[in-house]
Amino acid sequence: MLEGLREAVRKFLGGGSTYKDSVEEFIRDLQRELIRADVNVALVKRLSDAIRQRALEQEPPPGVSRRDWFLKIVYEELVKVFGGEEPPSVEPRKVPWVILLVGVQGSGKTTTAGKLARFYSARGYRVGLVETDTYRPGALEQLRTLAQMSGALFYGEPAGRAEEIASRGVKELESRGAQVIIVDTAGRHGYGDEQALLDEMRRIADAVSPDEVALVVDAAIGQRAFDLARRFHEATPIGTIIVTKLDGTAKGGGVLSAVAATGARVKFVGTGEKVDELEPFDPQGFVSRIMGLGDIRSLLERVREAEAEERAVKVVEEDIEKGRVNMRTIYAQLKSIRRLGPLSRVLEMLPLSTLPVKVGDEQVKLGEEKINKWLHIIESMTYEELDDPDIIDRSRMRRIAVGSGTTVNDVKELLAYYKSVKAVVKRLKRDRSLLRRFGLQA
Ligand code: GDP
Ligand code: MG
Structure with a gap:
């Protein structure tokens, strides 16, 4: 039953035609398989529409390929058709x-x-x-x-x-x-x-x-x-x-x-x-x-992670939008940089790049190693310090350095980075209200 579906998945993942064509081809294969397995025609039609709509309208989170993303959509819609996410409980709830x-x-x-x-x-x-x-x-x-x-x-x-x-x-x-x-x-x-x-x-x-x-x-x-x-x-x-x-x-x-x-x-x-x-x-x-997705769970896990990161990026955007920058903002930003690689990708997603703001060179050169170090430093901060990094004095710096296995200089460097982002965001806010005042921005 539905044996042809694996082949359709393999063909889809194999690429060949454009994404859009592959989607249509896959949907045709899927329809043929389902109807052959006696699934109701109206149901097959509804399912294909739902899959097509999501596939063509929604974007995968950054870091996930469109083809993986598409298969996740197909998987989710098929699970709905065959009974939903919860496996039924077979355990007696009482005896006898x-x-x-x-x-x-x-x-x-x-x-x-x-x-x-x-x-x-x-x-x-x-x-x-x-x-x-x-x-x-x-x-x-x-x-x-x-x-x-x-x-x-x-x-x-x-x-x-x-x-x-x-x-x-x-x-x-x-x-x-x-x-x-x-x-x-x-x-x-x-x-x-x-x-x-x-x-x-x-x-x-x-x-x-x-x-x-x-x-x-x-x-x-x-x-x-x-x-x-x-x-x-x-x-x-x-x-x-x-x-x-x-x-x-x-x-x-x-x-x-x-x-x-x-x-x-x-x-x-x-x-x-x-x-x-x-x-x-x-x-x-x-x-x-x-x-035929033995590793569907790892695929779903990957997509879920990417979605969580995407939400984190949204938080950064919101914070920046509101001029509200603290260490949590920096943390989310660093994580997305680490995940997405080139900083330019991240900047594309941030309003920073859409405005005439010059981003410091040192920011663009952030390497993987430094990012990891900084993430550890932030993980060693207290809630109080995360919310208001300005309170971090010399003795707090020492404690944080020890806790994260880094040096006071590393902590200082991160704090300097935080201050520069904050300054940029402040300027951004001012520029924006200026622009708005002159009617240059909606
Ligand atoms: P009842 O009249 O509802 O009690 O049906 P039976 O239990 O007597 O089964 C009727 C026939 O179906 C028997 O020949 C069973 O061996 C067969 N059968 C029942 N379940 C299965 C199954 O899951 N697979 C196969 N191949 N045969 C089954
Ligand atoms: Mg019987």
Whole structure:
């Protein structure tokens, strides 16, 4: 499912055409892949529009390439489509925790009950399984065997009303110390018969007051899952969704996005017939996997850092705008210089360069080593000193030098730099009000 997406990402990163053309080409590839995976066409259209708009209107923060930035946008928008940032919590919030499984016949409920038993047993819970399906011959034995395989407790009756069996089963397993109790149901209804399915769910839910109702959906139904998931989501506030057979279909993108679009959550996905082939569904992990971005986290980290620095630059701009310069301003300025390399880049972003102000030579020649030294010096200052560097006398200088592993002369040099920036900013303010007075500036 969505295998072609990795290739599209590789092609995009490989460059070739212009940024704008590459974006359009990527979006076309993405659309084709999503539609092939049965994602709703209107949803694909909305997604492409959102990506295109952000890609062409927003600028990457300094230090981040446009292509990396674009992939971050694609990643974020895809995560939204597939369920959002928060991975669902699979931990029971209390014990005993009663999960009621519902879903149409053949969707994989009984298999999933066995998988869940295994999943929670492995996490150290004492698990109990209740079979209420008296229609399908063999259901009772199927689940009893699955229970044995994972060391879970079991309760079932060969005949009777499902809600009564459920109620007796939960009570019995509770008294035997089960901490997670999973109730399997018959679900003798086909697709299109949602009302009957929901009625059955309500009857059993009334009898056992489950902590969670899980709707089991076969991935092969693709985006047709939307109506079922929507009605289910409306009918039960404690509903989660388990998508099965994700291994056997190309329509997985359809079912996952359709469920997310209803506001319901996919909590687990089944990826095979075997009892351990069940995993908690994490939209972020899923999207980085289909994009083939093993290191998406480091990419996001890089962009996030750059954004923080950009905010710092804004602070410098604001401070300068208001003529409010202190050591914190200098710190933010030095950090952005260090990050961006040539000072000219930074000056481009500061109003300094837009006004007829001459910047001292020594400022332009600030080397990496000196910047690091100065950053250490500033880190050794107290809040009081940061806010008002003028109070830094000889004895404070000595303390700061010792604390930062530098010399008093280094501290002096930094303070001189601070004074020159302050003077420039002061002049800037005056020049600006002069300009304004003569109507030369808006
Ligand atoms: P139920 O009627 O809802 O209880 O469905 P079952 O649990 O009996 O499963 C129906 C069929 O789907 C069985 O053949 C299962 O082995 C198969 N099945 C269930 N989950 C998965 C899955 O995640 N992957 C695959 N490939 N098959 C599955
Ligand atoms: Mg069954």
